Amino acid sequence: DSGVTQTPKHLITATGQRVTLRCSPRSGDLSVYWYQQSLDQGLQFLIQYYNGEERAKGNILERFSAQQFPDLHSELNLSSLELGDSALYFCASRSSSGNTIYFGEGSWLTVV
Amino acid sequence: AQKVTQAQTEISVVEKEDVTLDCVYETRDTTYYLFWYKQPPSGELVFLIRRNSFDEQNEISGRYSWNFQKSTSSFNFTITASQVVDSAVYFCALSEKVETSGSRLTFGEGTQLTVNP
Secondary structure (H helix, E strand, O other), X not given: OOOOXXXXXXXXXXXXXXXXXXXXXXXXXXXXXXXXXXXXXEEEEEEEEEOOEEEEEOOOOOOEEEEEOOOOOEEEEEOOOOHHHOEEEEEEEEOOOOOOEEEXXXXXXXXX | OOEEEOOOOEEEEEOOOOEEEOOEEEOOOOOOEEEEEEEOOXXXXXXXXXXXXXXXXXXXXXXXXXXXXXXXXXXXXXXXXXXXXXXXXXXEEEEEEEOOOEEEEEEOOOEEEEEEO
């Protein structure tokens, strides 16, 4: 158990819909990352937050947005979903003391 | 841009064989971190090791060992006496600085290891 909690674990939704993925980082970790893993793209960095502020942006589509709340949990919002958005979405947190990055178990999103 | 290359897409071994997974990286940062993660069929990404760029000491943890060579920009991972439970995809990753104060991991493509009984 990495200590990073992601919900839901599995999600099936229709094209055009909107979903929210939730992440709770390890206790004490201020930095949260979101990654997308699809069969054809591998592990792609989406966005990083640190203590509520956006710090880095990767290949995140305009239809996607994220935020980190004062209690440090983070949400990734995916809207106008397309079939190609079907993927495993990971949240990760970086330990403040050792720079190790731990991943949650992921949220499997299937768009039908 | 930083890059991580795992040239071995798939490796198949028989149980109890030793196996080495290769990882080569490119970076312009003078200080960086390298990681290995394991992704079993269930899908989660399991942290295995983090190595700082200024620490070239090799590390051994049970049947796992890592060889970090800065001169060749390589960070190879060896499993000794492999077991069926070692079957998974293994990812090498490099931590890079992004924008003014951000960071991210750049992953290799992964190596699918299959250990046959």
